[in-house]
Amino acid sequence: MFEKFSHSWELVKSSASVLRSDKELLIFPLLSAICCIIVAASFFVPAALGGLFAGMDEEGANPLLYVLMFVFYVVQYFVIIFFNSALIGAAMIRLDGGDPTVADGFRIARSKLPAILGYAVIAATVGVLLRALQERVGFIGQMVVGMIGLAWTVASFLVVPVLVSQDIGPIDAVKRSAELLKKTWGQNLIGTGGIGIVFGLAIFGFALIGGGLIVLAISSGILAITITTIVAVVIVFLLLILIQAALQGVYAAALYRYATEGDAGEGFNRELVADAFKVKA
Template identity: 55%
Template sequence: MFERFSRSWELVKASANVLRSDRELLLFPLISGLCTLVVMATFLVPVFALRIFENGIGIGGAVVGFLFYFCQYSVIIFFNCALVAAAMIRLDGGDPTLRDGFDAAKSKLPAILGYAAIAATVGVALQALKSRDNNFIVRLVGSGLGVAWTLATFMVVPVLVSRNIGPVDALKQSVALLKRTWGENAIGNVGIGAAFGLITFAVMLVGAGLAFLAWQASPMLAIAVAVVFVIGVLLLGIYQAALSGIYSAALYRYAVSHETPAAFQGMQLESAFQPKR
């Protein structure tokens, strides 16, 4: 277990080195975040104006919820595909541009939309299970299924980018790759999320403390301090998203081709991803 954790941490560090060598990759999650905010605003305005959820969810609310998930997932998956495609070019020693990533994602648009529809359906179902109206056991099951879904689909984007297949086959291959890379997949997912979760919490704690102190001097100063720290938290989220995309690309390459990109030379991780016999 310790050896597997060590391999996963080496992959994370190497992925961070790749990101430092090509900071342009950060633009993909940045633009993705801006687009998701636009989608959110597009839905929130009519939802509040028409009071769609005033009397509960209902059929209309379920339809709106599905459409919201579908649009959000379509945007997120599209930009993730662009990021992973660009990361793969970088891992091959190339110098990717934004256009390279977007062209790769556009070529996979039908599969991306198909997978977004599947993810939206699962998202609505999981939210229904985790609803406060359900008992603790049902909510716990919903949370467990959510974690399983996240792990099982971690390789979907690299599969979609690398292969000319549909969303269902991409899901199947992602699950198959999960069996081969279980430790690295789980530890990498949890490790990156946990690390950035702790960092974000620490930044928010420090920000709240400094904003409180600044309030004693001037409310405007306190607002300025809060804005700076909010921007910092958003930047951390962008960095985490970029790092996760690079990590998934690297993990996919190891699992499928058993080749060691230049950024990962000397790590001796090839034996970790030999196919099971």
């Protein structure tokens, strides 16, 4: 367990070293989050005002709601994949020894718009189907569907790096992602899981500290101190989430490089990545 955590921490530090070199990479997850909020509001506020959510738990729910949900999934996935493509594209330039700009990332993402849209439709279809299945099966069935969802997540882990780096369609990109994963790491996803663990612990620890600070601020009875503390805690919390998203993108780019070239790129230790993703005996 200690060895796994040690690998996780080293991988986080390697990703962070790349992020420190290009702090502008944080712009992509920030813009992605903002656009996702706008998309959600543009779909669900009119739907709520139009009464589409009325009776959604009943068999006679408005069928337009399901159409709306699918379209929402497609648009939301498109936004997420677009900005993730820009992030990973820029990260790949850095891993190749270049000095990427935000414009470089957007240029790469724009060049892949048809593939991004196609993959968004595939991801939305899978997401809607899995959600529909979960709503219609019992507890055991939900666990099985959850396992299927996890398998899909693992199989599609390198789809965006593949789309960014190769001139292929979304279906072939999913197949290629699964091939690279099986070929290189087997079942051990310590890297991305490690980043999740490290930031999960960091967010949990900060939630405890931030909650304590907010309680102290409220107990002071001074409104200005209370508001300032709450705003500061929220900003730090959001910053942690943005950093995690950026690190995940950098790491995905490094893993793709390692899978295809045997070298994770500038800032990553080749032996560390190979050991972290070796197939269990």
